Amino acid sequence: MERDMFDTMTMTKILGGFCGALLVFLLGGWAAESIYFGGGAHGEDHAQGYAIEVEGGSGGDAAAEAGPSFEEVFASADAAEGEKVFRKCASCHSLENGDNRTGPHLFGVVNRAVDSVDGYAYSGALEAVAQVWDPEHLNGFLEAPKKYAPGTAMGFSGLPKVEDRANLIAYLATIGG
Template sequence: MFDTMTLTKVLGAFCGALLIYLLGAWAAESLYHTGPKGKGEGYAKQAYTIEVEGNDSSAEAEVEDGPSLEELLAAADIEKGAKVYSKCKACHKVNAGENATGPYLYGVVGRAVGSVEGYGYSGNLVAVADTWTPENLDGFLANPKGFAPGTKMTFSGLKKATDRANLIAYLDSLDD
């Protein structure tokens, strides 16, 4: 049936094909690897990140024990609010009618919730508030997903009450 030479050639072809397959898999893994690289090494770095403040319980305790929102708004600094807005500008515009990933923020203080034309809202925003009062904005900016479960806003929130007050004052100053 088969002589030894033919059997050797078939086995050699099979081993060669297996070797080429394994080398190709190794090369592809080296070029396109995105998972853990080895023991003790983490994942590949994310290409784009939005830096936000950490979520620690001591920051939440400060929020509850600090001055009231009215006092913070009275002492708010619009210039500092413009700097805090830099965390928002990746997804929001301040020009009227100019939506981005999120709705435009011009005239947001006092505006009806979910009322921007041409923007598809998600979640239960309308169910939790009627208008964007400073109090509602403060609650939403502190924890968007906690304030309006189901929202598609991925921002984790501003933990410092002074940052929120400064941002609300800045947004309120836009439509003057």
């Protein structure tokens, strides 16, 4: 009988040790998150870092405005280069008419009505920003989808280079238009 009691007592101590260690790790994680994120709720966007002022600079927006406009770049866009950029889209979008995937098919998307693909359940966020996917609206959306159409289900972060966006739109204009 002493042997059974010893085994039960030993198992209880071991289990208690594991539970105590787990509690320490959970509390440590909570404390580290509170320190790092400043006590904010988990999942919020937090920017950590420092702003570095540079001479003659007034922020990222001025640098973006200094480049050529979308219209200038689009006028000389290269559809062959756009086909290469489309590889980033191909995991979620198809170019075949009616072949919806995670995202709707992009067959004939340029100058197509927004939210108009049959059989695809849209989030509704796009209708608030555009009626037709003309090159200008596509450019804005492809630059930063969540910023352009808040509430969109598209999880892609966007194409920061205006040349990539222009080339991609030129390529999409050749598909089913």
